Amino acid sequence: MIKAGIIGASGYAGSEVLRFLLNHPEVEVVGVSAHSDANKKVSELYPSFYQICDLPFLEDEDEVIARADVIFAGLPAGISEPFAQKTLDQNKKFIDLGADFRLDNPEDYAFWYGKKYENSALHQQQVYGLPETHRNEIKQASLIGNPGCYPTSVQLGLYPIMLPHLYANKHIIVNSASGVTGAGKKLTEDTHFTKTNESFHPYKAGNHRHTPEIEQELTKMSGEAIHITFVPHLLPVNRGIVSTMYIDLKKDIKLEDIYKLYQETYQDEQFVRVLPLGKQADLKFVTYTNYCDISLHMDERNHTLIVVSTIDNMVKGTAGQAIQNMNLMFGLKENTGLNYVGPSF
Amino acid sequence: MIKAGIIGASGYAGSEVLRFLLNHPEVEVVGVSAHSDANKKVSELYPSFYQICDLPFLEDEDEVIARADVIFAGLPAGISEPFAQKTLDQNKKFIDLGADFRLDNPEDYAFWYGKKYENSALHQQQVYGLPETHRNEIKQASLIGNPGCYPTSVQLGLYPIMLPHLYANKHIIVNSASGVTGAGKKLTEDTHFTKTNESFHPYKAGNHRHTPEIEQELTKMSGEAIHITFVPHLLPVNRGIVSTMYIDLKKDIKLEDIYKLYQETYQDEQFVRVLPLGKQADLKFVTYTNYCDISLHMDERNHTLIVVSTIDNMVKGTAGQAIQNMNLMFGLKENTGLNYVGPSF
Amino acid sequence: MIKAGIIGASGYAGSEVLRFLLNHPEVEVVGVSAHSDANKKVSELYPSFYQICDLPFLEDEDEVIARADVIFAGLPAGISEPFAQKTLDQNKKFIDLGADFRLDNPEDYAFWYGKKYENSALHQQQVYGLPETHRNEIKQASLIGNPGCYPTSVQLGLYPIMLPHLYANKHIIVNSASGVTGAGKKLTEDTHFTKTNESFHPYKAGNHRHTPEIEQELTKMSGEAIHITFVPHLLPVNRGIVSTMYIDLKKDIKLEDIYKLYQETYQDEQFVRVLPLGKQADLKFVTYTNYCDISLHMDERNHTLIVVSTIDNMVKGTAGQAIQNMNLMFGLKENTGLNYVGPSF
Amino acid sequence: MIKAGIIGASGYAGSEVLRFLLNHPEVEVVGVSAHSDANKKVSELYPSFYQICDLPFLEDEDEVIARADVIFAGLPAGISEPFAQKTLDQNKKFIDLGADFRLDNPEDYAFWYGKKYENSALHQQQVYGLPETHRNEIKQASLIGNPGCYPTSVQLGLYPIMLPHLYANKHIIVNSASGVTGAGKKLTEDTHFTKTNESFHPYKAGNHRHTPEIEQELTKMSGEAIHITFVPHLLPVNRGIVSTMYIDLKKDIKLEDIYKLYQETYQDEQFVRVLPLGKQADLKFVTYTNYCDISLHMDERNHTLIVVSTIDNMVKGTAGQAIQNMNLMFGLKENTGLNYVGPSF
CATH class of the missing domain: 3.30.360.10 (Dihydrodipicolinate Reductase; domain 2)
Known part of the structure; x- marks a missing residue:
């Protein structure tokens, strides 16, 4: 079983990743964190999880990183770098749901997001996580910028x-x-x-x-x-x-x-x-x-x-694609946990 | 693998059962029939199935019954009896999604549906398919009246x-x-x-x-x-x-x-x-x-x-409950194929 | 022309009364006030009014009361009394859109709203503004508790x-x-x-x-x-x-x-x-x-x-009824400004 | 009062024109017709009109034309010409809500609608009814092609x-x-x-x-x-x-x-x-x-x-614009019946 954690888990992106992880046969969710909602249960914020996942949101991201093999990050723009670095330093995988590892050119990031890349070396390792166009790189990657929707x-x-x-x-x-x-x-x-x-x-x-x-x-x-x-x-x-x-x-x-x-x-x-x-x-x-x-x-x-x-x-715009990337990174069948036949109405 | 068939499969109830069967790990769908839509593909009517299930709707219910271990019927009121009888005669299971096997009292059926029970012996065998209140009977049943929503x-x-x-x-x-x-x-x-x-x-x-x-x-x-x-x-x-x-x-x-x-x-x-x-x-x-x-x-x-x-x-009002009944009738874990963690938004 | 003013005008109730007043042939809107949105234009908050009513929300209710013959109040529970008193002291009419003048029994108000009637004499004058059941009283009234929806x-x-x-x-x-x-x-x-x-x-x-x-x-x-x-x-x-x-x-x-x-x-x-x-x-x-x-x-x-x-x-639950009350209080035809034939789709 | 009639009145376009005519201070609706719904009351099809307009749909367009000064036509493509001709022959105005009098070039009509202009002389008189770009022509017109939405x-x-x-x-x-x-x-x-x-x-x-x-x-x-x-x-x-x-x-x-x-x-x-x-x-x-x-x-x-x-x-895409055209054709203020201040929510 892959041990997965989510930091910045209380937003829509994070909670949808959590849902897909709970539906995934090869994953165990080992922790979720969220500053603003620390100590609340997941199911308090999202009652559809009631009696299914009543984990508390932790305040400390480090604890989640320590427990997990792979981290999904649903953080605001501009604060992912140190968490990604810590995760990589522990030889773990980091999949960023936000925009911090999507742009190759620091000037683009500066112009459109009004922020700077602080840790340039880190961005050398980022791989753009669209499997249909970057599949081979993703398989080798430890740091994924999950594409925008x-x-x-x-x-x-x-x-x-x-x-x-x-x-x-x-x-x-x-x-x-x-x-x-x-x-x-x-x-x-x-x-x-x-x-x-x-x-x-x-x-x-x-x-x-x-x-x-x-x-x-x-x-x-x-x-x-x-x-x-x-x-x-x-x-x-x-x-x-x-x-x-x-x-x-x-x-x-x-x-x-x-x-x-x-x-x-x-x-x-x-x-x-x-x-x-x-x-x-x-x-x-x-x-x-x-x-x-x-x-x-x-x-x-x-x-x-x-x-x-x-x-x-x-899904394909956020959480499903992140799972698809995780599957590729861990050598699973690419569609594991993603084969749900969706509703017609 | 349980071989499942659906007759009257082109309506909402039938197509939703199909969807749940496709998501079920222990079931193979062996045929679907629908008079009004005969020869069309499932995915023509319900494009969400495109490239997932492109089975054609057969015109002949008997063919579906012959292939299957269990039949789900999404038929209009008043026409299920002969199909149920045929299915039982072949020692197979029949789960009726409609109202034809829910009422014990023929007079209630006559009063509210304006139709008669023709095959009284058949109705002796019917079991009301609400697992939370009739679980043991369902386990033994061959003919289920799946509850109304x-x-x-x-x-x-x-x-x-x-x-x-x-x-x-x-x-x-x-x-x-x-x-x-x-x-x-x-x-x-x-x-x-x-x-x-x-x-x-x-x-x-x-x-x-x-x-x-x-x-x-x-x-x-x-x-x-x-x-x-x-x-x-x-x-x-x-x-x-x-x-x-x-x-x-x-x-x-x-x-x-x-x-x-x-x-x-x-x-x-x-x-x-x-x-x-x-x-x-x-x-x-x-x-x-x-x-x-x-x-x-x-x-x-x-x-x-x-x-x-x-x-x-x-789902609990139609297709999910029908699957829950099937699981009970076939000795599977009751929640097989039903553990999907649903969306919060 | 009746001179109408609205205090607490920036909420839904107040702005809908404003809309009906603008559609009323016998009314001139002489002022609107709203603390929280003071100095903003009505059309900034509600762009459907753009180039139709670009009045600013005043901060001072007294100014609105001074200009108007009738005041509509869309205030939070518990603060209408002094404004109503001022309005009546100037021999003007007051129609409260909130709950402060609906309940006859001070104990009911205390129990359900957790507040007290401070000015008991004022509540002696309140008339419950449901025209179909209190028409004659409304015609004589100066202070209306407009019914809840x-x-x-x-x-x-x-x-x-x-x-x-x-x-x-x-x-x-x-x-x-x-x-x-x-x-x-x-x-x-x-x-x-x-x-x-x-x-x-x-x-x-x-x-x-x-x-x-x-x-x-x-x-x-x-x-x-x-x-x-x-x-x-x-x-x-x-x-x-x-x-x-x-x-x-x-x-x-x-x-x-x-x-x-x-x-x-x-x-x-x-x-x-x-x-x-x-x-x-x-x-x-x-x-x-x-x-x-x-x-x-x-x-x-x-x-x-x-x-x-x-x-x-x-409308009948708030603003339309308030207009209907105003029409009765001012001797206009009861349906003036309310005859709009509504949409079918 | 302008006497207005609507033929093809039971569709959405016709019924919305009816609603605007009922809200118009200078118009009397003298008849409505609709083949498919003949003899039904307007309010049976559109219950929002109940007790406001309970006129029956007539079967005979000619009767409506005979009674009216202006005809609004909500007919299917390709059948408006004879009704327009009859209306003009009686020195009355015709406003077509459909596409039969919008295109100048018969070949465009043939190509896009698969039909022919039968009465070419009639199309010489048609005026495209967008007031903001054709106001002066509209004022002189008897035959209007009301623009598409x-x-x-x-x-x-x-x-x-x-x-x-x-x-x-x-x-x-x-x-x-x-x-x-x-x-x-x-x-x-x-x-x-x-x-x-x-x-x-x-x-x-x-x-x-x-x-x-x-x-x-x-x-x-x-x-x-x-x-x-x-x-x-x-x-x-x-x-x-x-x-x-x-x-x-x-x-x-x-x-x-x-x-x-x-x-x-x-x-x-x-x-x-x-x-x-x-x-x-x-x-x-x-x-x-x-x-x-x-x-x-x-x-x-x-x-x-x-x-x-x-x-x-x-409204601006159909009925309101048709009223605007009518106002121009009859020398009324252009906004008569159109000043309704719309809802913000």
């Missing part, structure tokens, strides 16, 4: 066309919408029920922090600098992300060829489903699962490819 | 006070609310999104068909005739039932004593959680799981006990 | 059977559900979108503060002490209350006779609609309007009358 | 930058999302509550019928051929459209300048609100009203302007 949906949606440079324009429009769990546990005006229910609006239009992460990875895939205009919207549902992406295509490329390319690219990927042409991806059919569904559409008149990619932001 | 929530909520006759009045008020999956897959004015969303209303007030089933079982529990006034409401959520029940208590009974009684009654039941006094049951914390959560409250001024019982209508 | 739905639903004593039992079960606006603007765990959406649960079961108000008025109607067991639930919609009430009837009373009685009782009331037998009241069809819809049902087997009463908690 | 949101969002040719690219990306009322009253799998609730997906990506209408009008505004890639999505709310539009800007144009241009363009338009920079348009704040709210954002890195435009699809 939006970036996961966008990268899986665009990956097949990046390397062959099918785009006619290196500037891609990404229009996304996310369920409210994406905004986390914190009470805000914008997540108050009466405000969000029967509502829909963009936020951080053109300047969301997930932008550099997406550009970094698309650029790696294609080998040339890719730019995106990214506008997320808040969707009045609990879970799920739909990213609708607009790509000017090079001439004479047919939708059928694109479709074949996507099928080939993902033929061995359990968690990416390329829907038959004529179908549309719908977040309903991926929620509570680790799947990413992709549908492909063409505006023939303008030779514009429309890719729609949908995930559950808390 | 509302009746499950009501019975588990009232069971502890029935035998000791704590009620001062044999007439109990049951006010329930159910998510829209309870109304099934059929398109109706009342389940059109724009009508149901931001709406709430009672239906079949005082004359819902689940009434006799509830009264039959409460009467069995208490040993004297119990009557209920039952009013269900349609709730603008996908899943879940909350039943709020009002019981005039005999004098001098304290809430704390009631609470102890509930704890004792359910101390060995994994799937019934009696919440601490002061907490309130919330459907949010049972959806997608087989749990029934119960909270207890007292109107001291009127010496009225208020019991709130909540389940997922599609 | 739940109490409005319950009283209108039960009024016709109270005076003729059709009930066989003076203890009535009231099961209610309210949309989330009923919980107000304050951010709480329970009104966080991800918690409330796809959820349903009771709260304050058996001990909600609206209980004494309901009992007080039912008792007045019937002339004998009436008791209720009242359990409210939180409904995942923005607006609307449905109260489902269970009344043991005296013998030999038929539903048809009850129906006639309701029709006669409300034949001259524009804002109470008694639905034809066989229909069920649905909050959908009253939201955004001042209507109360009532449907009547009978559990013949138990001789239990089921009355379903639905209103918009923010 | 998506096209209204898109045109108002892009109008200010079209004439001055601020775009660097004549191909504009339009990503829209609409509430479910946009799909109308018909029962479909896709509008079944359990499917739509907690869901989000695109539909008709790149080939929605509103595309040619948008391109036609943008092209008129700019004087050069504009192309759009248009992808609508289905939003799990009842009402409202948000269109998020991506425009490559010519060099050296600042957001502040764009903002000023929008303010100037719309300074005399009551129903278009340009939000302050830094705010984001939200459908919540326009629902149930005739407002269009616009917010402006810039992706500076890519010099891409992001315009967000939101309306209530049933």
